[in-house]
Every structure is written in C-alpha cells, then in structure tokens.
Amino acid sequence: MAFNVNEFRTQMVGDGARPNLFEMEMPFPAFSAPANAQTKMTFMCRTTQLPGVTLGVVPVTYFGRELKFLGNRTFADLTVTVINDEDFVVRNAMERWTNGLNSHSLNVRNPAALAPLGYSVDAKVTQFGKTGDELKKYKFIGMYPYDISPIDVDWGANDQIEEFTVTLAYQWWEAEEAGVV
Numbered sequence: 001m002a003f004n005v006n007e008f009r010t011q012m013v014g015d016g017a018r019p020n021l022f023e024m025e026m027p028f029p030a031f032s033a034p035a036n037a038q039t040k041m042t043f044m045c046r047t048t049q050l051p052g053v054t055l056g057v058v059p060v061t062y063f064g065r066e067l068k069f070l071g072n073r074t075f076a077d078l079t080v081t082v083i084n085d086e087d088f089v090v091r092n093a094m095e096r097w098t099n100g101l102n103s104h105s106l107n108v109r110n111p112a113a114l115a116p117l118g119y120s121v122d123a124k125v126t127q128f129g130k131t132g133d134e135l136k137k138y139k140f141i142g143m144y145p146y147d148i149s150p151i152d153v154d155w156g157a158n159d160q161i162e163e164f165t166v167t168l169a170y171q172w173w174e175a176e177e178a179g180v181v
Helices: 003-010 037-044 089-101
Strands: 022-025 046-047 054-062 064-075 080-085 121-128 135-149 163-169 174-178
Touching: 022 037, 037 046, 037 121, 080 089, 089 135, 089 174
Parallel strands: none
Antiparallel strands: 022 121, 046 080, 054 064, 080 163, 121 135, 135 163, 135 174
C-alpha cells in the first residue's frame, strides 16, 4: 500500500544516511606540503560530495527519428570547502600545489611534478553510519586542484572562521561498498 507509514519505516535502514558523517583523505604531492597537511585536510574539509554518474548520449537521426545510443562516461569535478585556521597549512599546501603545476611568474612546472603522475594524487571520501561503521567509500584517481577560491576578509565579519573552496579535477572514481572486497 502506497500510504502505509510503517512499511516506509521498515524500508528506512538505520534511520537514513546522514550527510555530516563523512571524512576526506587526501595526500598532497611531496613538493607542495609539509607532512601534516594530509592529516590537517582530513579535519578541515567541511564539505565535499559523493560523486554522481553521468553517461553521455549519442543522438543519431534515422529517417527523421532521433535514436539515442549510449556514449562515454564523464566525471564532474569535485569541490571541497576547507576551514582555514591560523596556520594556513591546507591553504598554503593548495597554493604550492597549483604553483608547482604552473608557477606564477615563469609559466613552468615544478620538476617534481613532471614525473609520471607527479602532480596528482588519489583521494578518498568515506561515508560513515551513526555507529561509526564505514557505509561507502569513493576513491578518486588522479586528482589535482585547478581552482582555489579567494578568502574574503571583512572588518565587520565577527564570530566567523574563514573558509575557502577548492575545485579538483580527477580522472575517474571507484566505489567501494561496505563489506565487499
């Protein structure tokens, strides 16, 4: 029956997944960050996304009728919001990373970033349940930042902590289900 609340409740496993129970693990290339930047990022990453799925469509017209065929998969960029504390570790690491990809004044790449995949990393976003168990994990392959937002400073912005966003490109993602190897 469509309007049976008890049936709906029996289908809602664990009272529903909660968007605030997540963690992002992202290493930084050696040329861009101190050793504690990865740990700092795990704590300072305030928002991110679990990836969506986009499959392309190839339209072909035949005798005036459009037929649709399956195209290629595309991967949307990932955006993270980072809390900025007074040591600027994550912000500095992101700035050094992008500067290593293309320096500000010389328009060159850091030699350490020239090694095969030397400028990209593999990152993970893990969704947790209310008991602390891992529910789902996504691994992002070949990730690197290409946009760091400005941080607005304002004399009237009392009782606030700075934040900034970073947009990251990646090659593809892989999903890991809980209990599946």
